[in-house]
Amino acid sequence: MTLAPDVKLALAVGCRLREVEGQPPVLLMPEAVLRLRGAGAEIVRRIGNGRTFAELLGELHAAFPEAGERLDRDTEEFVRRLHEKRIIEITA
Amino acid sequence: MKAPLSIICELTHRCPLRCVYCSNPLELAARSLEMTTAEWAATMEQAAELGILHAHFTGGEPLARPDLNAIVAAARRAGLYSNLITSGIGMTEARLDSLLEAGLDHVQLSFQGRDELQADEIAGTRSHAYKLKVAEWIRSRRVAFTVNLVVHRRNLDELAELIAFCASLGPQRLEIANVQYYGWALENRAALMPTRAQMERSVEIVESAKRALADKLRIDFVLPDYYGSQPKACMGGWASQTLIIDPAGRALPCHAAGVLPGLKFDSVREKPLRWIWTDSPAMNKYRGDDWMAEPCRSCERKTVDFGGCRCQAYLLTGNAANADPVCALSPHHELVKSIAAAESTPTCATTAYADDPTSISPRAEAAGKSSGWVYRIFNPPPGIPKADAAQANAGRTESCEQPATATTTH
Numbered sequence: 001m002t003l004a005p006d007v008k009l010a011l012a013v014g015c016r017l018r019e020v021e022g023q024p025p026v027l028l029m030p031e032a033v034l035r036l037r038g039a040g041a042e043i044v045r046r047i048g049n050g051r052t053f054a055e056l057l058g059e060l061h062a063a064f065p066e067a068g069e070r071l072d073r074d075t076e077e078f079v080r081r082l083h084e085k086r087i088i089e090i091t092a
Numbered sequence: 093m094k095a096p097l098s099i100i101c102e103l104t105h106r107c108p109l110r111c112v113y114c115s116n117p118l119e120l121a122a123r124s125l126e127m128t129t130a131e132w133a134a135t136m137e138q139a140a141e142l143g144i145l146h147a148h149f150t151g152g153e154p155l156a157r158p159d160l161n162a163i164v165a166a167a168r169r170a171g172l173y174s175n176l177i178t179s180g181i182g183m184t185e186a187r188l189d190s191l192l193e194a195g196l197d198h199v200q201l202s203f204q205g206r207d208e209l210q211a212d213e214i215a216g217t218r219s220h221a222y223k224l225k226v227a228e229w230i231r232s233r234r235v236a237f238t239v240n241l242v243v244h245r246r247n248l249d250e251l252a253e254l255i256a257f258c259a260s261l262g263p264q265r266l267e268i269a270n271v272q273y274y275g276w277a278l279e280n281r282a283a284l285m286p287t288r289a290q291m292e293r294s295v296e297i298v299e300s301a302k303r304a305l306a307d308k309l310r311i312d313f314v315l316p317d318y319y320g321s322q323p324k325a326c327m328g329g330w331a332s333q334t335l336i337i338d339p340a341g342r343a344l345p346c347h348a349a350g351v352l353p354g355l356k357f358d359s360v361r362e363k364p365l366r367w368i369w370t371d372s373p374a375m376n377k378y379r380g381d382d383w384m385a386e387p388c389r390s391c392e393r394k395t396v397d398f399g400g401c402r403c404q405a406y407l408l409t410g411n412a413a414n415a416d417p418v419c420a421l422s423p424h425h426e427l428v429k430s431i432a433a434a435e436s437t438p439t440c441a442t443t444a445y446a447d448d449p450t451s452i453s454p455r456a457e458a459a460g461k462s463s464g465w466v467y468r469i470f471n472p473p474p475g476i477p478k479a480d481a482a483q484a485n486a487g488r489t490e491s492c493e494q495p496a497t498a499t500t501t502h
Binding site: 033 | 097145171173175197198234235236237238264265312
């Protein structure tokens with residue numbers, strides 16, 4: 001099932017992005033960390049600032065115009081995985 | 093040298109609770125030896141510089157330190173993720189708000205049971221009713237919330253009810269841990285050891301609860317060691333993922349390591365944290381597999397479980413370099429099986445102090461080991477059995493499945 005464009009994405013309680021100059025971004029959470037790279041970092045950074053799914057896709061397409069339709073599929077897959085791991089909240 | 097993920101800060105050994113399964117060492121650090129605020133703050137900076145990402149504040153009861161806010165703030169300034177592991181005693185709503193303002197990310201609140209009498213007996217003091225208030229305060233604020241529940245023979249028969257109780261407190265995560273037998277828990281092993289039937293049933297109950305509560309909370313379950321045939325990957329390997337700092341500043345690869353003979357654990361008061369982690373002889377003693385003897389040396393699981401727990405090997409076999417006797421391949425494995433069989437008999441349990449645990453003199457409790465609980469005592473009087481042990485149950489980290497666009501480290 002495709003995520004609705006207007007669902008709101010936010011980092012879950014207790015999850016926060018750590019960005020230090022010269023170091024890869026890291027998502028900190030209870031009992032674990034997620035080291036981010038490339039598109040993963042771009043997605044999490046935007047979710048951390050509060051986005052709807054449509055806004056997230058729009059910004060990613062603008063940032064990676066060469067990615068094409070595959071970007072939608074990969075982004076949704078990643079967002080769903082983050083949600084399954086309780087790293088992000090998805091609300092209507 | 094890979095940096096540890098976590099630093100576990102035992103800010104104090106002082107604690108208003110006297111839990112019978114506490115895995116602090118029996119010889120607790122006196123208040124006068126505790127590190128100062130400035131020393132902890134400097135340690136946070138050094139930890140971040142080393143590459144550490146998580147700071148766990150524990151004890152004893154970390155709320156016993158009036159400067160906890162300042163230490164949490166120092167961790168946040170250094171960029172660390174901070175986790176408070178607490179009994180809740182000493183918390184107020186104002187103090188919780190202040191800690192969150194200082195940057196606290198995660199609170200782990202322990203419960204000893206769902207029934208006040210039972211919980212307070214295990215804690216050795218009246219605390220359950222207050223913990224319920226603290227849970228409500230935490231739940232009503234935007235902070236990650238884990239409930240910790242320690243299970244043992246006395247409460248495993250009501251595990252399903254205990255899980256329901258913990259879930260009702262509203263955490264995002266529930267950690268159910270069987271007692272690990274170090275420190276005070278080792279002293280009470282005969283009264284805490286579950287039966288095999290309890291252990292097997294508990295696995296089914298937890299799996300069922302995980303499915304039923306999947307959309308509400310995550311459940312992590314630590315199995316009882318003595319019934320296993322493969323040892324735990326203690327601390328993810330000696331000096332591999334976690335660094336413990338005791339109240340006096342001593343750096344240890346696990347809580348219990350202080351018991352091991354012939355090792356000098358350096359202090360952050362005297363040496364830089366980076367040197368301690370990378371170069372100190374104690375941290376390198378059991379790194380890798382050069383130290384291993386058979387059956388570990390040629391075992392294909394040596395990179396999975398690292399030979400188990402060094403402290404448990406020492407406590408049960410007298411040699412820390414032996415395979416953890418929990419391993420079925422250990423020549424000492426029968427010892428573990430016989431201990432579990434002998435000490436899981438219900439006759440070892442006691443309710444001697446259930447009526448009013450706060451009224452019992454610590455000396456009487458300690459002396460009464462054969463007939464009841466050995467409660468944790470902050471300043472043990474002479475004559476109390478001294479520990480060969482301390483704890484090796486922390487530094488918990490979890491794996492996180494690797495998404496297509498990111499990599500996970502833990």
